[in-house]
Amino acid sequence: PAPGGALSQAVKAGETIYLAGQVGFDPHTMQVVSTDFDEQARQAFKNLLSVAEAAGGSDRDIVKLNAYLTDVNMFPRFNAIMSEYFSPPYPARATLGIAALPQGAVIEIEAIMVL
Numbered sequence: 001p002a003p004g005g006a007l008s009q010a011v012k013a014g015e016t017i018y019l020a021g022q023v024g025f026d027p028h029t030m031q032v033v034s035t036d037f038d039e040q041a042r043q044a045f046k047n048l049l050s051v052a053e054a055a056g057g058s059d060r061d062i063v064k065l066n067a068y069l070t071d072v073n074m075f076p077r078f079n080a081i082m083s084e085y086f087s088p089p090y091p092a093r094a095t096l097g098i099a100a101l102p103q104g105a106v107i108e109i110e111a112i113m114v115l
Helices: 037-054 072-085
Strands: 010-013 016-023 063-069 092-097 106-113
Touching: 016 037, 016 063, 016 092, 037 072, 037 106, 063 072, 072 092
Parallel strands: 063 092
Antiparallel strands: 010 016, 016 106, 063 106
């Protein structure tokens, strides 16, 4: 999805690329794909990986993820879904519980990639 504010989808500094946080928005409608956590998480990963590819990288180049969940009870689901998009060795990661995200999003994922 196009960024909804004063930000870049990715910024390159040397060989490191900082990927902006992605939520489960459909890139065509700019609305969350569903109220379902799993569907939003999968779309957020798809969006993140699309930005990574546009910046010249892939899932294998991502070294760090930060995930923000509006319900920390979804942590096991997040782990399971993440394993659909990444394989060992997994990126380093922090997962935080937060109060809210824009437009009913329940998850946001940002990353650091090294090319």
